[in-house]
Amino acid sequence: MDLYPVINKPAIIIESDKRYLVIADLHLGKEYEYYQKGIKVPHIGDKIKEDIKKIIKRKNVEELILLGDIKHNLPFTSYFEKLNIPKFLEFDIPTTIIKGNHDGNIEDITNNNVVRALKIEDYILTHGHILIEDSNLIMGHVHPVIEFIDSNGKISRLKCFLRTDSPYNVVVLPSFNPIIEGIPVNKDEEIPGPYFESGRFEIKEFDCYLLDGTYLGKIGDIYI
Numbered sequence: 001m002d003l004y005p006v007i008n009k010p011a012i013i014i015e016s017d018k019r020y021l022v023i024a025d026l027h028l029g030k031e032y033e034y035y036q037k038g039i040k041v042p043h044i045g046d047k048i049k050e051d052i053k054k055i056i057k058r059k060n061v062e063e064l065i066l067l068g069d070i071k072h073n074l075p076f077t078s079y080f081e082k083l084n085i086p087k088f089l090e091f092d093i094p095t096t097i098i099k100g101n102h103d104g105n106i107e108d109i110t111n112n113n114v115v116r117a118l119k120i121e122d123y124i125l126t127h128g129h130i131l132i133e134d135s136n137l138i139m140g141h142v143h144p145v146i147e148f149i150d151s152n153g154k155i156s157r158l159k160c161f162l163r164t165d166s167p168y169n170v171v172v173l174p175s176f177n178p179i180i181e182g183i184p185v186n187k188d189e190e191i192p193g194p195y196f197e198s199g200r201f202e203i204k205e206f207d208c209y210l211l212d213g214t215y216l217g218k219i220g221d222i223y224i
Contacts, residue, residue, distance in 0.1 A: 001121040010174040024067035024140025025175035068100025068127025100127035136169040145182035162206040
């Protein structure tokens with residue numbers, strides 16, 4: 001199996017029995033949460049779908065895997081989600097949904113294949129909100145970003161991929177939704193999910209890669 005990022009996109013390609021595109025954490029409907037707080041954000045779903053379709057065409061992808069949290073509203077499914085998500089999920093290739101913690105009852109609004117986890121060769125693909133013991137993993141849920149502070153005190157955050165090979169091979173994808181900033185993994189903040197909360201994974205041991213492929217080193221070496 002070969003695994004590599006889509007340069008400048010928060011997505012990866014898996015080459016196995018077929019070519020898969022894997023993306024995580026769409027959180028469709030997030031803009032409505034901003035609207036309720038008085039922040040005007042345009043509907044982002046159409047742009048996200050166009051970005052996915054372009055990658056599918058450019059990379060000759062044969063199957064799309066959505067790595068959880070397709071929808072945002074929790075615990076119920078909003079009218080917006082019922083109306084828009086089924087249309088969003090209409091792609092010209094098979095699309096598998098790996099259920100995330102925000103995806104309660106998503107089976108009721110889509111005919112797509114919905115699973116808790118998916119195995120491709122030696123890797124388990126999972127959202128990341130449930131523990132799967134003793135496995136090589138490809139997961140989302142964390143929404144990792146790296147925080148930078150310049151000499152004037154200006155703060156910037158860039159999405160990143162996380163990877164480690166000890167004790168198992170683990171890849172953590174950033175959120176594909178451009179309006180979701182994420183969790184700064186290089187500062188003293190709680191990393192969500194049972195793998196980190198239980199101490200099974202130590203965030204400082206992960207290698208960090210920006211979307212353009214730049215390797216920043218281990219998180220522990222770029223802690224602020």
